[in-house]
Amino acid sequence: MPEPQNPPALRERLIDAGVELVLTGGAAAVGLRETARRAGVSHGAPRRYFPTHEDLLAAIARRGFAELATRFAVATEGVDTPHGRLRALGRTYVGYALTHRGMFELMFRHELLDSERHPSDRTPLRESTLPLFGAIVALLADAGHQEPEVTAAALWANLHGLAQLTAWGSLQLVLGSAGGATEAAGEERDETRHDAGGTGTGAGTGDGIDGRTDRLITAVLDAHLGATP
Known part of the structure; x- marks a missing residue:
């Protein structure tokens, strides 16, 4: 061959x-x-x-982090405020998790992230998450948040948990049809925020996110960033 x-x-x-x-x-x-x-x-x-098999999986996972970083750059292009950029990042993160389930799960597999167990001459996979975290911290600092590292960690944890629980169907189970009657209204509010630049624009910003999931993302973001006027 x-x-x-x-x-x-x-x-x-x-x-x-x-x-x-x-x-x-x-x-x-x-x-x-x-x-x-x-x-x-x-x-x-x-x-x-x-x-090893894990070396191959880690290399594939790095591609996932690189693609996610590219999507963040596109989603935040032209968004002027730190909070607007953070909202764009949040939507993009959850959207990527829901539309690229296999890759997203691979990117955060603990045995691959363990740099001590799998030393390499390449950048350890766990360190591939640092640019994302650093970007969130910098935006929070620019927006005047106290303890931006703590807020960034809490925001990331909330968004990651939201993505996982949605993918597993857990949130759909506990919420049932809650909010179903207001789905159209929620989507209408989404369009208003897009027009106002509140959540950012660009490809990948809202992929895989329906009205209810978007409202949950907004609730997470508002809890850490404050509600958008």
């Missing part, structure tokens, strides 16, 4: 194949042999670049 002669190109090709597998079947679908088959190379090729 022919293989590229350029090692970096082959490594990226294998990661590309792994990303496709994660997006279609979750992390459980990613095996070294199946990744090699999908990439069109010999079954032994992945071992040259990824000594």
